[in-house]
Amino acid sequence: MNLAPFSAVSKSSLALGLLSASIVILLTAAFVRLPGAHAGAASTSPTQPVTYLPSISDLMIGTIQPRHERIWRAEQSGDWDFADYELGNLRGAFGRLGRAHPVAENTPFPEMIESVTGQPLEALKGAIDRKDNAEFGRAYDALSDACNSCHQALNHGTVVIGRPAGASQPDLIFEKAAP
Numbered sequence: 001m002n003l004a005p006f007s008a009v010s011k012s013s014l015a016l017g018l019l020s021a022s023i024v025i026l027l028t029a030a031f032v033r034l035p036g037a038h039a040g041a042a043s044t045s046p047t048q049p050v051t052y053l054p055s056i057s058d059l060m061i062g063t064i065q066p067r068h069e070r071i072w073r074a075e076q077s078g079d080w081d082f083a084d085y086e087l088g089n090l091r092g093a094f095g096r097l098g099r100a101h102p103v104a105e106n107t108p109f110p111e112m113i114e115s116v117t118g119q120p121l122e123a124l125k126g127a128i129d130r131k132d133n134a135e136f137g138r139a140y141d142a143l144s145d146a147c148n149s150c151h152q153a154l155n156h157g158t159v160v161i162g163r164p165a166g167a168s169q170p171d172l173i174f175e176k177a178a179p
């Protein structure tokens, strides 16, 4: 029996098999390594979520700025209840911001927040409680000045805050029906 042709085929398919197997192993190794390379040496498992602390600017855009705007729009619509509600939320957001970031630009951040915003927030609360539009306007501008004084003090004077202009937030209905 002549086995030569059979063994020739068998050798080449064996070689092909080995080649594909090594490609699979190489690809698998590459994919398994990728997440580790991004997570750094300290990472334990690629499936473990990385703790994400939103930066000061993330929190400004996500929690401070929209509330500052909504307080204005609520007053413009005569919805004093919502203005009061959102002022409380703004205070809470400033508190959480300071706890999340104890230091900003080498400055104790919670103390800075309190010293800059404490008085204007108090004045705004008084204006809202008294439903006084003129007093509200002055207090709101004083709060915006407070935002800006901190931005200037902490080297971010380019961020300038003022009264919201134009229509926005169309998904919020301030003239609610029943309370």
Ligand code: HEC
Pocket: 055, 056, 057, 058, 060, 061, 064, 065, 068, 104, 109, 112, 113, 116, 117, 143, 144, 146, 147, 148, 150, 151, 154, 156, 159, 161
């Ligand atoms: C105690 C200090 C402080 C106060 C008060 C403050 N901010 Fe900021 N704000 C910062 C700092 C610091 C940054 C820059 C953060 C960064 O980019 O690292 C910032 C950035 C911002 C930004 C830009 C974020 C971006 O990524 O575009 C907005 C908008 C903003 N603040 C809104 C406000 C508003 C509105 C108020 C007042 C209701 C306010 N801030 C009060 C410290 C403050």
